[in-house]
Structures are given as C-alpha cells and as structure tokens.
Amino acid sequence: MxxxxxxxxxxxxxxxxxxxxxxxxxxxxxxxxxxxxxxxxxxxxxxxxxxxxxxxxxxxxxxxxxxxxxxxxxxxxxxxxxxxxxxxxxxxxxxxxxxxxxxxxxxxxxxxxxxxxxxxxxxxxxxxxxxxxxxxxxxxxxxxxxxxxxxxxxxxxxxxxxxxxxxxxxxxxxxxxxxxxxxxxxxxxxxxxxxxxxxxxxxxxxxxxENIPSYPEILKTYGISQSDIIRGVQCPTCKAIPIIRVSSAWYCPDCKTYSKDAHLQTVRDYFLLMNSPMTLKQFQEFLLIEQRGVAKNLLHSLSLPSTGTGRTTQYFIPPDCILSPL
Ligand SMILES: [Zn+2]
Incomplete structure (x- = not known):
C-alpha cells in the first residue's frame, strides 16, 4: 500500500x-x-x-x-x-x-x-x-x-x-x-x-x-538578491512579464491575449522564492497591481490560509496547492 x-x-x-x-x-x-x-x-x-x-x-x-x-x-x-x-x-x-x-x-x-x-x-x-x-x-x-x-x-x-x-x-x-x-x-x-x-x-x-518536507531558501542557495527577481504577472501564452490587469482579466500587450488566472502562478512563484508569508501590500507589489482595492479582491478570491487581521494579515500557500504540478 x-x-x-x-x-x-x-x-x-x-x-x-x-x-x-x-x-x-x-x-x-x-x-x-x-x-x-x-x-x-x-x-x-x-x-x-x-x-x-x-x-x-x-x-x-x-x-x-x-x-x-x-x-x-x-x-x-x-x-x-x-x-x-x-x-x-x-x-x-x-x-x-x-x-x-x-x-x-x-x-x-x-x-x-x-x-x-x-x-x-x-x-x-x-x-x-x-x-x-x-x-x-x-x-x-x-x-x-x-x-x-x-x-x-x-x-x-x-x-x-x-x-x-x-x-x-x-x-x-x-x-x-x-x-x-x-x-x-x-x-x-x-x-x-x-x-x-x-x-x-x-x-x-x-x-x-515526523516527515519534514524540503523547502530550501533558494535565493540564498544561489546568492541571488530579492531585487534581482522580476516582479509582475507572466503571460501564459508568450511568457512576457509583466502583463496588465484590465477589468476582470489579465491582458498581454505583447501577444494581445487575455487570461483569467495568470496570477496563480505568480503567487506560487512568490511563495517558492521568498520563503515567507505574504501581506496584501506584498501581493500588490509583487503582482504590480496599481489599485489596492483590485489587489484586495483578487487576493481574497484565492482563499489562502491566513493569520492576523486588517493590514497585518499574513497569507500562506496551502501545501497541497504549492506541491501540485504547475
Ligand atoms: Zn503574451
């Protein structure tokens, strides 16, 4: 078994x-x-x-x-x-x-x-x-x-x-x-x-x-600083970063395609690379979303596990979500 x-x-x-x-x-x-x-x-x-x-x-x-x-x-x-x-x-x-x-x-x-x-x-x-x-x-x-x-x-x-x-x-x-x-x-x-x-x-x-899954601090492993990490949502079609938020979708100015869920991979990337929970401010900055209200709605739509309230709320990725093949 x-x-x-x-x-x-x-x-x-x-x-x-x-x-x-x-x-x-x-x-x-x-x-x-x-x-x-x-x-x-x-x-x-x-x-x-x-x-x-x-x-x-x-x-x-x-x-x-x-x-x-x-x-x-x-x-x-x-x-x-x-x-x-x-x-x-x-x-x-x-x-x-x-x-x-x-x-x-x-x-x-x-x-x-x-x-x-x-x-x-x-x-x-x-x-x-x-x-x-x-x-x-x-x-x-x-x-x-x-x-x-x-x-x-x-x-x-x-x-x-x-x-x-x-x-x-x-x-x-x-x-x-x-x-x-x-x-x-x-x-x-x-x-x-x-x-x-x-x-x-x-x-x-x-x-x-007693199993301790491996979750290395990958930026440290390669001596890469956080400022070297390219922020923004990636286009699922042509892989350009960043694409932009328009009404309720993501739009790629390069290949002119729309996506509903391109931000999911970006959120996973944040957790994979940063080894830390995420606040609304960090979500907004990493996904390059201009309006706080838009970022807030999008973040809430992910239903991530969280601790704390208000501006100090910290969000985590559910382990099964991050482990699933992207
Ligand atoms: Zn594109």
Whole structure:
C-alpha cells in the first residue's frame, strides 16, 4: 500500500520559478538551468520506479515515498518499504552511461560518450541512509527490526560493472523492473514479525508525522538578491512579464491575449522564492497591481490560509496547492 504519493520536489519547482524570474543574462542562470535538468532527471527516475512499486501487494507492504527525517543531520530516503518483518531503504538513481564500482577505492566512475567522471557512490549513500534511519528509530524508541537497503536504477540502459571478486555488491543493486522479485526474495529471509497487528500502521503514521518536507531558501542557495527577481504577472501564452490587469482579466500587450488566472502562478512563484508569508501590500507589489482595492479582491478570491487581521494579515500557500504540478 502506497501511503503517500510522490510529489514534484519543491527544489525543482523553485528552480523553474527562478528561471522565469531572473534575467537570462544573470550570472547564475546557466547553473540553475543545469541543476533543474538534474532535478527533472532524478524526479522522472523516481516516477518510473513508482510504477514498479505500485505492483507490490497492498498486504503486507507499506510504502513511504520521499521521506525526510531529522536525526542530528537531516536525511532523505527516496522510498521506504515496511512489512511486519523488515524495512527496506531504497535509493533511486536515474543515470545515463556505464558505472564502474571500484572495489579498491570504493569510488564510482561514470563513463558516458568517452568521458569519465567520478560520482557519489549510491551504495554508500543507501547504506548511510539505512544507518541514519536505524539511529532515528532508536532515538524515537521504536522497537528494532531488520532494515535492508537497495540501490534501484530506474532504467536498464545504466550499465553497472565492478572488479572480479566484488560481485557481492549486486546483492544490493537492481534495475527497477526487478523490484517486485527482489522484495519477495528479501521477504523470504524473515519469518518473525517485529510489529504485530496494527503496530505497523501506527509506526508508519508516526514516521509520516515526523516527515519534514524540503523547502530550501533558494535565493540564498544561489546568492541571488530579492531585487534581482522580476516582479509582475507572466503571460501564459508568450511568457512576457509583466502583463496588465484590465477589468476582470489579465491582458498581454505583447501577444494581445487575455487570461483569467495568470496570477496563480505568480503567487506560487512568490511563495517558492521568498520563503515567507505574504501581506496584501506584498501581493500588490509583487503582482504590480496599481489599485489596492483590485489587489484586495483578487487576493481574497484565492482563499489562502491566513493569520492576523486588517493590514497585518499574513497569507500562506496551502501545501497541497504549492506541491501540485504547475
Ligand atoms: Zn503574451
């Protein structure tokens, strides 16, 4: 049973928002573009593995996706599978080319189109996440249970090699399409439940309640100041910023089209980039709306969660709204 759907990662949405709202000549534009591609590749690999995870029987399995927990440091697990007998930490990789796991250096060399580069060893990452999860469980007084780990390559075109005599690493490396069989193979090793009856559901509920979604301060990450952010509503057709408010719609003077809801993305962009709640004044300034009354009506029409009253009211974006694909 999948307990939480994997959502588009906030850091991915933040980079999309940044690319909409900084000048193409900005010194960080190319870096952000490059990193956005990495985020998209990672996310599409995860979605591909989700397809195979969905084949696992609802009983006895519980699947938690994209879990972020804090134990001294914060750590993130791509997918975590539980049965009553064991837990399984899954590290998902979507990598093009050939990977060589070196027995001696413990490093991984990726070869693609005749060029070689060293990359972080996914097995080391998966093992570290397993250790961190075990420490977290001890700290939270959760009874011990066996925790396994796996690196799952989302596509079969990733070629994996290693030195002779080091083949045991393949116990922990599989392709996504083999996931169901591998989980059954692991399950066959265990026959005494660590959690009986409803205890497993309680454990999963507790873990999910401790999940801390990632919401980085993206402007700080790239050393970009708020004044570099282009304000105004973006035209959904030609992407020009800003477009103007006319009677009850948005009008783009460039491509001469109208839009009813172009401001929604602008409001999301504000929350993605600014890491702070929004007042009516900030809404008016970010959307470049001249009349306060117009801004007020439009802001109220969004029914955002809020705290405070009058001019000091602060508005927040509902988490499900910001997480939905734009
Ligand atoms: Zn336009």
């Amino acid at each position: 999948i307990l939480n759907e994997r959502k588009v990662p906030i850091p991915l949405l933040q980079r999309e928002a940044l690319l909409r709202r900084i000048d193409k000549l900005h010194s960080r534009f190319k870096d952000i573009e490059k990193e956005l591609i990495n985020w998209k590749t990672g996310y599409s690999g995860e979605k591909n593995v989700d397809y195979y995870l969905s084949y696992l029987p609802d009983e006895p399995y519980r699947i938690i996706n994209d879990l972020r927990l804090k134990c001294n440091n914060t750590f993130q697990i791509d997918s975590l599978i539980f049965s009553q007998m064991f837990g399984l930490v899954i590290e998902i990789k979507n990598i093009t080319g050939t990977l060589f796991f070196d027995k001696y250096t413990k490093g991984v060399v990726r070869t693609y189109k005749d060029s070689e580069e060293g990359i972080a060893n996914p097995l080391t990452q998966a093992r570290r996440h397993r250790t961190q999860l075990i420490s977290w469980m001890i700290k939270h007084k959760i009874p011990p249970m066996p925790i396994e780990y796996l690196v799952v390559f989302s596509k079969n075109s990733t070629i994996v090699r290693t030195n002779e005599g080091n083949e045991s690493i393949f116990e922990h490396i599989i392709y996504a399409e083999y996931l169901e069989e591998k989980v059954a193979q692991i399950a066959a090793k265990y026959n005494s439940p660590a959690f009986k009856g409803k205890a497993l559901n309680k454990l999963c509920d507790y873990i999910l309640s």
